[in-house]
Amino acid sequence: LTMFMLLLASATFAQNPVTGKVIGGKDKQPVPGATVTVKGSVAATQTDADGAFRINAPEKSTLVITAVGFTTQELTVGKQSNLIATLEETSTSLDEIVVTGYSAQKKKDLTGAVSVVNVDQMNKQPTASIADQMQGQAAGVTILGSGQPGEAPQFRIRGFNTFGNNSPLFVVDGVPTTNIADLNPNDISSLQVLKDAGAASIYGSRASNGVVIITTKKGKGKVKVSYNGYYGIQSPKSGNVFDVLTPQEQGDLKKLAIKNTADRSGTAPNFSDALYGNGATAVLPDYILPVGAMEGSAAVNPDLYNINPNYTSSAEYDAFYRITRANKTGTDWYHEIFKNAPIMSHDVNVAGGSEQGNYLLSFNYFNQQGTLIETYNKRYTVRANTSYNINKHIRFGENLAFSLQDNPRIAILDEGNPVSMAYRQHPIIPVRDIMGNYAGTFGPTGLGQATNPVAARERSINNKGLGSRIFGNVYGEVDLLKHFTFRSSFGGEYYSYNNRSFNYPTYENQENGQTNSYNEGMGNGYNWTWTNTVNYQQDFGDHNVKVVAGTEAFAAGGQDMSASARDYFSFDPNFTNLSTGASVNGAPGSGRYAESLYSLIGRLDYSYKGKYLVGATVRR
Template sequence: MRIPLFMFIVLLFPVTIFAQEDEILVTGVVIDTESGMPVPSANVIEKGTSNGVLTNFDGEFSIEVPPQATLVFSYIGYANNEIQVDGRTEIEVSLEPKAAALQEVVVVGYGTQRKVDLTGAVSVVDMESMNRQPSPQVSEQLQGQASGVTVTSSGQPGEPPQVRIRGINTFGDSSPLYVVDGVPAQDINYLNPNDIASMQVLKDAGSASIYGARAANGVIIITTKKGTGDLEVNYSGYYGTQMVPEGNVYDILSPQEHADLRWAAMENTNPGEPITDRQYGSGAEPTLPYYILPGGASEGEVDESTYYVDPYYTESGAVNGFNQIIRANQQGTNWFQEIFSNAPIMNHNISVSQGGEKGNFLFSLNYMDQEGTLINTFYERYTARVNSQFNITDNFSPKNSWDIKKNWA
């Protein structure tokens, strides 16, 4: 059955008009619950879709959504708020600051402060993200975890990297001061990364008022783990392979390519003249020699049985009696692949901990084995740590903390 074009258009238009009328324009403002101030650049998104806008400088927004849509309001440092539109065209939204972000405690040398109360330049390291890096050195894992902190590593297994917080000083050492559980330390290479509970980096001049001239290059404050709750036994470990690039990494010329380059240089130096080279012969193209010594000799021209060299000679004149024969390496050698290769790395960590009102303890063991990608380099380490505290009386709570480390490199 044929449908006239006019009837088809009539049937189509009501559907189109209904779709256009199905959305309404919703406007409103987003404010801070505590201060009552507008929240600029807050996200306003229709739940389950990609339809969204940002609030302006005054916290105002406008968005077209279906009458029964749900709007999700979010901003960094605030808890998300979901509101049902229910056909309304004007909405006022309040966002509450996240309690966890405001109450987070930061160690600042002379005590602790809430993160929201900090006024100095302090970076708090995300320990979960830091421990994802397979490295035996705590300072090496710090790379990329705190703004303003530069970590330079040689790449050799077990070699401690250089940590710089305020750049490089003209005089003296540029290394920062390390404070582990309130005790200043020269380095932190003895620490097992799995034993660290928190790490803060003090970068401004305020740290000098606490630690004096030693803090001129910044301070890294480390707090190790303590036992809490019921008895726990934890194990973590990994095994992986450190990969090196394959092929001609440095794009080095082969012996034939080197000969062609030398030949082209001689042709450009004296155009039109015949070329004669002691090593590559003469003719239109260079020929790779079969022997380096005697120079330019071809295969079959040298009696290798006449080779004679005395490595224990004592008189300089004896050298004249030597007959050195050295074959040429016509295929060439990829020296990068000769001295670098894929290398395994593994780490095993086990800890036992418990804590309560009467005290707490933590005992941990760690084994790290890292082969270097450069042949004949490696780092192997055993570490043990004990943290304990016993609340004997209200005024007497002895603490004990010790580390043992044994390593080979």
Template sequence: MKKLFYPLKKLIVPCMLVGSCQIAFGQDLAYVGKSADDAFKKSPFSTNAGANSSGSSKAVQNNTVTGRVLDENGDGMPGVTVLVKGTSNGVTTNSEGRYSISAPPGGTLVVSFIGYQRQEVPINNRSTVNINLALDAQVLDEVVVTGYTTEKKRDIIGSVSVVKPTELLQTPAANLQSQLQGRAAGVTVSGNGQPGATAKVRIRGFASFGNNDPLYVIDGVPTENPSALNPQDVESVQVLKDATSASIYGSRAANGVVIVTTKRGKAGTSSISVDSYTGVQVIPKSSMPKMISTEQYGQYLWTAARNGGTPFGVADDEGNVRGSRIYGNGLSPVVPGYLIVSPGFSGGVPAGDPRANPNLYNIGPGGFYQIIQTSPGTNWFDEITRAAVIQSHQISASGGSEKGTYSLGVNYFNQEGTIIHTGYDRASVRANTTFNPVNRVRVGENLQVTYETRQGGGEAGEGGAWAQAYRMMPYLPVYDINGGFAGNGVGESGNGSSPVANLYRGKDNQNNGFKIFGNAFAEVDILDGLTARSSFGIDYNNNYNNNYVAITYERSENQTEDSFTENYGYLNTWTWTNTLNYNKTLGENHNIKVLAGVEAVKSTGRGITGRNTNYDFGVDPEFRSIQTGTGTITASTYNLGRSSLYSLFGRIDYGFRDKYLFNATVRRDASSKFGPEARVGVFPAVGAAWRISDEAFMQGLSFLSELKIRGGWGQMGSQRNLDANNQFSTFFSQPGASWYPINGQNNSATVGYRQQRLGNTSTKWETTETTNLGIDASFFNGRFNVTLEGYNVVTKDLLMEQVRNGLMPDITMPRINIGEMRNRGFDLTLGTTGNFASDFRYDASLNFTHYTNELTRMAESGAIIYRSTNSNRLNNIIAIQEGYPISSFYGYQIDGIYQNQAEVDAGPITDNKWVGSWRIKDINNDGRIDDNDRAVIGNPIPKFQMGSNLSLAYKNFDISTFLFWNYGNDLYNFTKWYTDLRGFVGGVSTRVLENSWSETNRGGTLPIISNADNYSSTISTDYYVEKGSYLRMRTLQLGYTLPTAVANKIHLNNLRVYLQGQNLFTVTNYTGADPDISIVGDNNSTADDQFMGVDQANYPNSRQFIFGINFGF
């Protein structure tokens, strides 16, 4: 076996760590110390804390112990750390593997070296102690799961990131996706704080216009939604990022592949472990918007009226005095004591006014008279948030023998929402077993059963609680004088609805999911090196949800009829995979691995929805069903889509002298989603690597442990953005959509059919072509590791729904192939691990991601596809066009404020300019402002993202921290539309008072406060665009592990407790609630990447404080 590690120059970095060293050479001895005279006395890590150089007479006298550390071939090993146990006194061996150290006669030497098993050697009064280290096969032959097989980590040619489960568990979360943020180079993750929310994951940019979620493969079974997986069941995670590694999955791999292996039992051992944590979550005060008070709101109204030319408190030409129903009609606003809502009068009255007599209060069928005590300024964001509990409790058992192994895990996870009346519960069971009934045969199963419940609303978007809080007036309290909900029925208070009332009324609404996921498999070793495997997997999802809409009384636009909706659906996908694996070593130089397989996948699903109204027992959820309403039941069924995929695939790996590596992959997919002429796609890939460090001319570089360069090219496909019925033109019959005969007899409808969808049989696969170049390097005997990769990803034949012109009927248009998109970037991963002393260990890693995205071609050159908010409050804020990134922000550029009439007269022609208004930039210099002056005003894609992990352990204490840095992206802060520009009657941000232009604030960036301004809130401008960079401490954990001897006394194998904080601080200039929305779209529950980085009142991420305990027996 070739010697893996080399002698001398690795000592340079330890010298750098301590700051000042001298290196002495002589008689083949390399030594590092404070001076050359210190040879064989001190190491660069030593403080001699355990030595007796100047100790008391009672101290034990140290002796000099010398010796040699040898490898498995009997050769001396340089750079090995030799420490006296329990002290920081240590040395490193010289070029011949020799060492000399001062140690007590009864002490113990701790000997460690990366790639070898750590040893503790008693001195036993000896002056010479020679030590033989054994190779750590687990480190040198570490294998990772890739496509349908495993590979040695050091032999990987493609781009594969390995994520440590211990790092993932440092982020308490409901699902794996949320834990991946910052853990792997090239992987971008964004999410929100909604309980149980699934974060968005993107690998190396965007391969399509629609769903860019990666494929997840859990224990060999593919799935598009792993959110029900319990993170504590995970044993290993690999991310396949290029075609060389992922094209074996063909048409489902264009967005990357995340391979997850769950925990397995080990033969010869049996154990039971408990992992439990409980904590509290809060939304940081820094996430709370700053809104003006009741008194300030009155001044705001008077200022707007005065600047708009219709001042309050002043009679007009007809003698009418304008004012406010709430604040009166004086020359200045008066904050009322009470607010009255009734058919005869609605408005503010002073305290003591007879109209505020509590005896008049009446809310019922016989009349309506609501009395509300005016609030000095309700903080609606405080009212809808709370300190919420998060907890997870896991019991696991594993073990086995030569005849079989087992692993069983039971978990309960609960996350209360930091927004009131919301929450998430999940109970899951996982069982993995493997049996060896006869020689050369293995059978087993991997099974997961999950039941989850989501409670209440609180979702993102205009209908969510956070958005509604923006729209509530400061003078409205939560409750009226009798404890009923207060609202905006008082008039002049907008049409928003109380988020507290909405959340309370929706607290019994639930979304329940039941999932069975897993596979059964059999493996047979046909010949030495030839293994056949058959696996049948199932991904069954059953979903039930209900939604009750209550009658309301306090709003300006009330709900006059209650309703109850129930929805039930299922989706089942089965996967049958059969493979042959052949692994053969020919002589000493040639290694060949061959994989061949066939796979069939089929998905079916159906659903039914029912609705009824008029519930006499509407307040009690136990009485609600479709049958208990007294209205008319309406119901409909729907098809979740039936599709199938049939695939043939193969791969060959060849290695020559473990130095020259090559692989080739091909997969043929046939999908039912495409028409007959485009049904089949073939996706090839090739890759090669050269381990340069094994060449003879590299042997003199002793600091270099390993250096490998690699490259690959390949193609992958995508059908994910295609409806199963895209190729078909469909028709439907509905009386409400029927036609009346044009013959004078129009008293009855003629029932017929009309077109619902236009089909397209010519639609073909999206094809993603990747080129990847990488370098893997390991220095100083594996203490420092570097991986650098550059890539170019081009997606051709992009799928997008055909745009319907004004002459076409209102039908669903098919997806067609319209263009080409490119992602280009690089990934960098750095890592170091080792010991500062026998009891002081460290592990640090850093990953860095940079990429750019560009739509390089569209079918119609120069075409622009616009996207607007779901609420249509602002139109065309996103533009998709050639030469720009996907989801580019679009609108007008603001070029300052018109300071005087002369500037107004000299400005470009437009009907929307006045002193104090925005000056819109004339982009094309034609002297007028129109649609042609709109341009790209922002890019949601970060310039880079970086994750940094540091773990330190001293004796039984450990501390770890994880920082995440997102830099260089823009965010579209749509929440300003609610609060800054009078687009809606509702709450007002303090920015308006501080930054609006006036004669005394000519440096203001907002237009003059004026009720005549009906323009500023109707256009998309770069005022909404902000820098989205942020630095966040994702986790900080402090733990303590009970000494084994002490744990054994209480009949435990191990015991660890820890305290943890999550999202402890965020450094950002973004003014919205949370900047972690770079790839979060218009609705976080969808995966539409045409609308990213737009903040429509996202549910903020919480700050968490957690206590946890792990023990085993």
């Protein structure tokens, strides 16, 4: 005890009061609010308005000083009692240039809420979707999605504003768009999120859910050829994901339910069950079809087996003789539809530049096989960005991207989606019957009406979702006078798509669709935006004034059509089209749309001594 008290006293007396000051930046100004911590302990304090601090710390201990916008520094406590810590500004300092509405500003001059995403860190995530890469990269930005390959990004900036569309406006190289799903993440140079009305209002009502501003890369320096690629394996969750009972446990549970119901009503339990036997304890059958049959039963005659998966008549369907062996160990339906899947990306770009201009040419191939079987996204992207300086006052350039995509999508939220069916399907049902055709709920009662999710996915193997898109802009800039710059940009997109699918007749389910049908839809559309702005910037002593004024015209249009046919005698994908079906499956549909918008835009930013900021925006 005495020794312990001596050690405690020694430790206590070793705590020395240490004072100091934290300064930072090129001008070595005090840094208020910096956190000073004794490394390896919970002792901590913050600097006051003059950057000063006081903390108790043992001799030879280490002080860790951190502050927003500065690098972390460590100092060793010696015999001196007064320390000076000089912090260096980080690359995310307030002098960082941020692209906002129709201009660029220093971060310290912003009056709205803007998040700057670290693109290099974002691109370390191997995915084709910018939405997936942005997850967790910007405060207040939530990304929602099912994980389906090629899924359109669902951005939520500061929560949900309405029960309808909550997607933000995307602006790529100054051109507004609603689609960035085919944008190659490797082509991105900077990305900012405008989160509040002060930052986004210059874009008008289209920015009610926020704005995501994306700038693509430019070339610089000597000619450089670079390659960036990866290959990986995506793995679904392992184990009993749905926490499903075994077939024996399900049978026992059903028998227990019968007993409990009888006990409550005061009657004798009727344990009779076509699938689990007539006793109080469930006995699993060897076969589901014929219902409840055991091995050696005369009802199980493989010679009578008769199923034609590509049947075309009800009479043929009625003559089927099915034999399905029970899976007594249980079918893991989750892992029957979710498998390990490869993902790869190959990106090559050529870039360079000089005082006269710069250029960048990039090619990207991306292939993601979904962990859900028979889902994938294949994308080819080409980008060409160039800019030229005629002289020091006149500049022009273009940003152009073309993409091809093969991405058959599934309605993941529909009631009959494969994930829902895998959850509902009984584990006693195998994926296939004794002859390799699909098995399902057909036959015995009590197995529900879920469909075979493996069958649903494998029957979609020839479905296609093809799309192409060209997107970009051309622009010119002229320095008119000493403080004025005029910029004109004309950009937009043209896109087309074609979707086709074939619905096979089913035979394995409790409720079967006996009609085959083919569906096809296609469409195309365009939009263009013409923006003309004048930027004015000038300093008057301690006063700085920035003005942006201009006009913007927008127009869009498109058309689509869809049709369906049925009763095909051949299911060969090279044969099935709208003209080879025996009859029309409902009336064809078509539609078209057109819209336009013209706006006057303006913004004023005023600062006094770089500390007091006022901003005003108008758009009408």
